[in-house]
Amino acid sequence: MNTEQADNLARAQERVSHGRQQEDGVIVIRTIAMPADTNPAGDIFGGWLMSQMDLAAGNMAGRVSNGRGATVAVEGMQFLRPVKVGDEVTIYATLIKVGRTSMRIHVDVWARPRFGQAAEKVTNAEFVFVALDESGAPRQISEI
Numbered sequence: 001m002n003t004e005q006a007d008n009l010a011r012a013q014e015r016v017s018h019g020r021q022q023e024d025g026v027i028v029i030r031t032i033a034m035p036a037d038t039n040p041a042g043d044i045f046g047g048w049l050m051s052q053m054d055l056a057a058g059n060m061a062g063r064v065s066n067g068r069g070a071t072v073a074v075e076g077m078q079f080l081r082p083v084k085v086g087d088e089v090t091i092y093a094t095l096i097k098v099g100r101t102s103m104r105i106h107v108d109v110w111a112r113p114r115f116g117q118a119a120e121k122v123t124n125a126e127f128v129f130v131a132l133d134e135s136g137a138p139r140q141i142s143e144i
């Protein structure tokens with residue numbers, strides 16, 4: 001590889017090395033918004049975003065409680081900006097509180113245009129999950 005090729009590669013690597021879009025939270029899901037996820041107006045359907053957020057929070061809740069759980073509440077859901085087909089969607093989760101059987105998890109969603117570099121926060125909400133035993137009853141979260 002000559003010097004020019006090495007410089008081009010370094011610049012391209014820098015361009016694609018975008019990672020975190022906010023300092024706090026764990027990146028749980030990064031995915032691409034697809035045409036199948038649109039509403040009748042052609043933007044991404046809010047219900048699809050909510051399901052991705054629920055999946056992300058549920059994944060964190062499962063790791064915290066070492067077992068199954070269920071969403072018992074979703075609070076303060078805000079849709080700040082539309083998400084477009086092709087956007088790279090990144091879901092951050094932050095564990096806010098662990099109770100006797102419940103976990104409160106803040107979720108932020110960022111979107112980056114497919115051919116752009118600047119990502120924006122598009123949605124956030126707080127999810128409450130309850131750890132469940134095999135019969136579906138609340139289970140005490142013992143080992144954290």
Ligand SMILES: CC(C)(COP(=O)(O)OP(=O)(O)OC[C@H]1O[C@@H](n2cnc3c(N)ncnc32)[C@H](O)[C@@H]1OP(=O)(O)O)[C@@H](O)C(=O)NCCC(=O)NCCS
Binds near residue numbers: 071072098128130
């Ligand atoms: C989850 C479920 C078993 C909880 O049953 P419950 O009788 O409400 O249980 P409890 O009253 O003991 O509450 C359990 C915990 O959840 C918390 N909680 C219950 N309802 C809540 C609400 N609306 N908001 C915030 N926290 C809530 C309680 O404070 C408690 O927390 P703690 O143990 O950490 O103090 C029951 O509500 C359920 O099965 N819901 C359906 C879950 C589901 O199907 N989710 C998917 C929806 S698509």
